[in-house]
Amino acid sequence: MVGTGRRDRAHQRRSDRSPAVSSSSPNRTDRPLLRMVALARPRGTRFALGVLLGALTTGAGVGLLGVSAWLLATAATHPPLTALSVAVVATRALGVTRGVSRYLERLVTHDAAFRTLADVRVRVYERLARSEPIRRFRSGDLVSRLVNDTDSAQDLLLRGLTPPLVAVVAGGAVVAVCTALFAPGGLLLAAGLLLGGLALPLFAAALGRGPGRRQAAARGELSSALVDTLYGAPDLVAYGAMERAVRRVERADAELTRMARRDAAVLGLGSGASALVAGVTVWAVLLLGVAAVADGVLGAIPLAVLVLTALAAFEIVSPLPAVAARLGAIRSAGTRLFDVLDTEPAVRGADTERRLPDGAAALRVRGLRVRYGPEEPWALDGVDLDLAPGRRIAVLGPSGSGKSTLASVLFRFRDPDEGTVELGGADITDHPADEVRRIVSGVPQDPHIFASTLRENLRLARPDADDADLWAALERARLAEDVRTTMPDGLDTEVGAHGARLSGGMRRRLALTRALLAHPRVLVLDEPTTHLDPDTRDAVLDDLLAASEGYSTLLITHDLARLEQMDEIYVIVDGRVVQHGSHADLLAEKGWYRGAHGLPDPPRGGLRAVR
Numbered sequence: 001m002v003g004t005g006r007r008d009r010a011h012q013r014r015s016d017r018s019p020a021v022s023s024s025s026p027n028r029t030d031r032p033l034l035r036m037v038a039l040a041r042p043r044g045t046r047f048a049l050g051v052l053l054g055a056l057t058t059g060a061g062v063g064l065l066g067v068s069a070w071l072l073a074t075a076a077t078h079p080p081l082t083a084l085s086v087a088v089v090a091t092r093a094l095g096v097t098r099g100v101s102r103y104l105e106r107l108v109t110h111d112a113a114f115r116t117l118a119d120v121r122v123r124v125y126e127r128l129a130r131s132e133p134i135r136r137f138r139s140g141d142l143v144s145r146l147v148n149d150t151d152s153a154q155d156l157l158l159r160g161l162t163p164p165l166v167a168v169v170a171g172g173a174v175v176a177v178c179t180a181l182f183a184p185g186g187l188l189l190a191a192g193l194l195l196g197g198l199a200l201p202l203f204a205a206a207l208g209r210g211p212g213r214r215q216a217a218a219r220g221e222l223s224s225a226l227v228d229t230l231y232g233a234p235d236l237v238a239y240g241a242m243e244r245a246v247r248r249v250e251r252a253d254a255e256l257t258r259m260a261r262r263d264a265a266v267l268g269l270g271s272g273a274s275a276l277v278a279g280v281t282v283w284a285v286l287l288l289g290v291a292a293v294a295d296g297v298l299g300a301i302p303l304a305v306l307v308l309t310a311l312a313a314f315e316i317v318s319p320l321p322a323v324a325a326r327l328g329a330i331r332s333a334g335t336r337l338f339d340v341l342d343t344e345p346a347v348r349g350a351d352t353e354r355r356l357p358d359g360a361a362a363l364r365v366r367g368l369r370v371r372y373g374p375e376e377p378w379a380l381d382g383v384d385l386d387l388a389p390g391r392r393i394a395v396l397g398p399s400g401s402g403k404s405t406l407a408s409v410l411f412r413f414r415d416p417d418e419g420t421v422e423l424g425g426a427d428i429t430d431h432p433a434d435e436v437r438r439i440v441s442g443v444p445q446d447p448h449i450f451a452s453t454l455r456e457n458l459r460l461a462r463p464d465a466d467d468a469d470l471w472a473a474l475e476r477a478r479l480a481e482d483v484r485t486t487m488p489d490g491l492d493t494e495v496g497a498h499g500a501r502l503s504g505g506m507r508r509r510l511a512l513t514r515a516l517l518a519h520p521r522v523l524v525l526d527e528p529t530t531h532l533d534p535d536t537r538d539a540v541l542d543d544l545l546a547a548s549e550g551y552s553t554l555l556i557t558h559d560l561a562r563l564e565q566m567d568e569i570y571v572i573v574d575g576r577v578v579q580h581g582s583h584a585d586l587l588a589e590k591g592w593y594r595g596a597h598g599l600p601d602p603p604r605g606g607l608r609a610v611r
């Protein structure tokens with residue numbers, strides 16, 4: 001037994017390595033938009049360049065209209081051609097500049113946004129891979145978070161970040177030029193731009209906030225309902241519940257459509273109001289300018305330049321109300337995204353490449369305590385367990401006793417909250433999860449069979465395995481004969497979604513073949529015979545045990561079959577080891593094991609005394 005001091009030190013070491021991000025960091029989740037923008041920080045230079053190029057594009061567009069206005073108005077007075085040559089060249093230059101800079105701006109900002117998006121997707125995926133608590137999300141909803149909500153970051157970075165900054169830079173410059181031409185006109189334009197570029201977007205954002213907030217969740221609901229209905233179709237049909245499930249999908253779809261309609265209405269209102277503000281402002285500038293021309297304060301040519309420049313200036317702010325109307329939806333998508341990213345990983349990051357010691361690996365578990373949340377009861381409460389190289393042990397217990405939790409820890413899907421798990425004397429939490437899984441592998445409770453060929457399903461465990469390796473492993477798992485007799489395409493046989501074309505026993509043997517191909521040193525068989533009929537169960541179990549000959553094997557089971565073949569048995573009840581010994585020892589003593597075999601308590605003095 002390891003002393004408390006050592007356990008505490010191990011726990012302390014792990015706490016030191018705990019990730020900084022936690023689900024309970026309210027100030028971070030409160031500001032999803034800012035946090036989404038912060039995701040783009042590594043590409044900050046590219047985005048800044050994008051803003052400059054965007055400002056250059058809009059500036060060139062506005063300049064083009066202004067210079068064209070000057071050119072047309074001046075040409076009407078029939079000046080010598082040389083007086084127009086600079087303006088003609090400027091028009092061409094501005095036209096070319098606008099096209100080239102628009103192209104470069106799109107290239108730079110899209111490149112930066114897509115790279116950022118790729119980073120975010122990898123981070124979300126890594127968090128999913130490392131987080132067992134992620135199971136609190138439903139699978140369809142998770143897909144929606146990974147795809148749609150991550151895409152919202154792109155929306156924000158491309159449409160919500162660059163255009164407002166461009167509007168500030170280019171809008172400011174245009175107002176300065178117009179004010180220099182005719183101050184009252186310039187100020188009027190500034191007021192119009194503020195109305196169209198600030199007040200209207202704020203109004204659109206307020207209108208879009210409510211529906212937007214619910215949109216991402218509604219998309220997640222639709223996705224979950226669809227996935228549930230598709231995966232559960234056979235059961236839904238069998239229980240006559242398909243119609244209800246389809247109605248749930250229809251309801252989710254109708255809700256999303258209603259929100260999309262409302263979204264479109266807000267967008268339409270925004271762009272209509274934007275066009276109205278632009279029209280009224282340009283008319284007002286024109287009327288003010290005409291009066292000024294009549295008063296002799298302003299020339300006719302500057303008036304033409306002023307009015308067309310004002311008209312062009314609204315192109316800068318016209319996309320902003322639509323972006324603002326989307327902010328609510330983007331914010332809620334961001335909240336959902338950070339919900340995933342902030343989930344405390346069940347496995348701490350492996351900051352080393354350290355390999356576990358080579359050679360036979362003894363498994364040593366001391367004082368292992370695990371729970372699924374600070375308020376949850378302990379799923380494992382001080383488990384001690386030893387598996388010497390080449391031995392076979394069984395962990396036996398009733399449903400809910402913590403057996404699968406133990407398997408999760410051994411596969412490094414979860415880390416211990418307290419206590420240590422050592423492989424060959426090395427604490428597994430000091431090593432990357434992949435490295436641990438190189439040593440510990442096996443048959444999980446519900447092995448996933450991919451909708452692919454038998455060969456591809458097997459090579460998942462060892463991509464470089466050739467057909468001879470695959471057949472050898474199939475022989476060892478006693479699946480080769482079945483493949484030869486029932487699968488005419490042999491290793492090229494398509495096994496169907498979730499291995500639908502295989503029997504339950506074949507699926508377990510396939511999972512075992514996969515595990516054997518990985519050449520683990522510790523083989524964990526987690527309830528390998530659940531859902532099998534008794535005959536198949538016994539046959540599969542015999543084959544599994546025969547195939548595991550020579551491996552350090554840990555059989556996790558609630559079943560009493562074949563336990564006499566195990567070297568030792570640990571009985572776990574409510575997360576604690578209540579009995580430990582060989583089959584014969586445990587049958588001889590009073591306790592859970594005898595009861596499970598339907599035997600009465602042994603006579604006073606114990607069976608051993610009698611034997």
Ligand SMILES: Nc1ncnc2c1ncn2[C@@H]1O[C@H](COP(=O)(O)OP(=O)(O)OP(=O)(O)O)[C@@H](O)[C@H]1O
Nearest residue numbers: 135372379397398399400401402403404405406558
């Ligand atoms: N993801 C989870 N979140 C919260 N509690 C969990 C989770 N998984 C398991 N538990 C709880 O932990 C305890 C141990 O569960 P575990 O699945 O390890 O038991 P088990 O012995 O493998 O049961 P079974 O044989 O039914 O699979 C149970 O009380 C269970 O409710």
